[in-house]
Amino acid sequence: MTTLSAIELGRPAVRRQSLWRYWRGGLRGSEFTWALAFLVPYIGVFLAFVVYPVCYGLWMGSEPKLYTDVFSDPIYQQTVVNTLVFVAFGVNLKLFLALMLSGFFMRPGWWTKGLLLLFVLPWAVPALPSFISIHWMLNGEWGFLNNALYILFGVEGPSWLNSRWLALGSAVYSHVWKWLPFWTVILLAGRMSIPQDIYDAAKVDGATGLRRFAHVTFPLLANLYLVLTLLATIFLLGDFNSVYFVTGGGPANSTHLLATLGVRDAFDLANPRLGVAVVMSALPLLIPLVIILMRRLKQSEVQL
């Protein structure tokens, strides 16, 4: 037996030991047992409250006939259009305004900070009372808005919640009102993280005002803006409160989103499987968005 072959013989033992140590995360003896003891409850909670509900939902919505029922429902077809309109306007309006407002809140001065404090209030207050209040404010006959219009200008306002597009518009408005502060603060943080040196260099090159925004701020915020757009789209696809409490899905079921229609099918029609199927039908849109989001999150370099 040569020396070389002895080394070769010893190799598998070394490999086994390394693999075992790798699985134990480099922990030895009782450390590994304690680590397991601390990990098990978390895994239990994760299985019980994440894995199980998701699998249960997938199982509930797994029957193909459910989708035949869902797709043949005329309310569903209208709901898909509503959801796309809601996402398109809700996300873009909200993020564009947030981008602009974050620039405004970058201005120095105590009053800007005071205004920012007031501005974040809608986000800080609980969603449900806010949306229920908006529902009442928009009541055509005795709501605050139309009464204010009548008292101030002698004008009878429209019945905001009586037509599909006005009602859906009201829901978009409510959503933007509620969530605009949140996204503004995130973009404000994004703007604040841009080093002043870059702005100074741009100033030396003659870039001020809009050119500074176009050539410095926006390129540096673009990745963040895109990630926020994807995140906001994912959040909004699951939004329930803005429509459920402002329009109730009405008039005549014409302003439902997938989330509210799912709840309506699950509980009003007492058919939870159908409700799950409605919500599941958003997955073909949702999964690619999540994949794109994950990929974008890996990118960190920006070319100015």
Place this chain on the structure above:
Amino acid sequence: MAIHTRRTVLRRSLGLAAAGALARPHVANAAATTAEVWWTQGFAQEEDVAFKKLVADYEKASGNKIEDSIIPFAPLRQKEVSAITSGVVPDVMEYGDFSFLPLNAWADKLVDVSDIVEPQKSQYIDTALRATHCYNNITKKRDFYAVPMKAAGIPFHIWNSLVEKAGFKVSDIPNTWDAFLDFFMPVQDKLRAQGTRNVYAYGYQLTANGVDPAITFQGFLMAYGGKNLVTPDGKLHTDDPQVKDAAVKAIAKLTTPFKKGYVPPGVVNWNDADDNNAFHAKLIVMDFDGSLSTEVALYKKKEEYNDIVTRGMPLGNDGKEVPSPMPIFGALIPKGAQNVTVAKEFLKYAIEPNVLNEYLKGGLGRWALPLPEVAKNDPFWFKQDPHRTAYSEETLVHPTEPLYEAYNPAMADVSAEHVFSIAMLDVMNNGMTPEQAIDKAFKRAETIFAKYPIQQA
């Protein structure tokens, strides 16, 4: 400070597990005399207090324990649907809407409670029995799947002060259907002429939300002779010309005032409580809404309480009595309940005539007592309060009909989809004629009914 070593932690954990295992039989024994009950929260606090008293009295009388949860109507419905779907159910549920019982009886998800209802059958109003005698699609027969406890007639609620302000008297209101309803349009005109902005004649629920619109439509349908849209054998009669004529007239009578501005435009998106709110704010002169909840909510504001006039159904245009649709609420035992014995004992106790009477009286009489002879012998129902008198007469003396859902659960789907509300909205918003809207609604109803074939009446 105690030092916890790995061994002590493991030993103590094992000790706790062993103690738990040894204690299980005692826990199981306690469970054998305990029932979990889910109940609907009342509109007035007195209703919840009355239920708590019922539970306490039962516990005292039986030695059993009731773990009760009082939950608002909408969350309770969601909780009940979830419980039935997951199979993790309480022992007793009160059902707060009229779809839950027929749909789950059809799907064989409920325990047959005929042994509780049968002994007391002779005392019940017939409508209460028909409303809870539901079809099971597995056994292919009807049985009692709920214990009837509360009857809810659909009275008209009228503000006397608004009628008088307009220069009329409540005693002037005619007692035939069309004339009765038409009375309120000039009331609105006069009030508007006096400068009252945003007051409307009617608070009809012409919306596709909640349960009220379906009851409203059934009330109007029966007033025009369309009672047989669904017959007790569960059959749909959309091909009956009399039914179709009545349905068209009902839709026209409900939507024409809307188009003329006698109903708040916002009704198309109201929920169940909005007509009550509008009525309490004196923004509508008359409302057609189930139970005495409208009056009971103002029970402590005596001036307003006494200003409301409660009226039962007027006569039909032909001078004959018009039946009132009458939802019946009660309690049921879901299959999978852990303690059916105690659940049945509790329900048997709850519907003892004196017990049920005291319970509903404690709730200010919002729900009528479905035991007519007991009610007639108690001045509370027919003599002490004008609202209760009118309500008791409507529910217990004059003709009533259960909601169609009791005859065929397909109607539960029709109501949940708001098929007839959509018909009204088609007329009000989409320019359809009542005939076109009813043709469309009937077609949809036929499709839904085809999914629920009842093989044996």
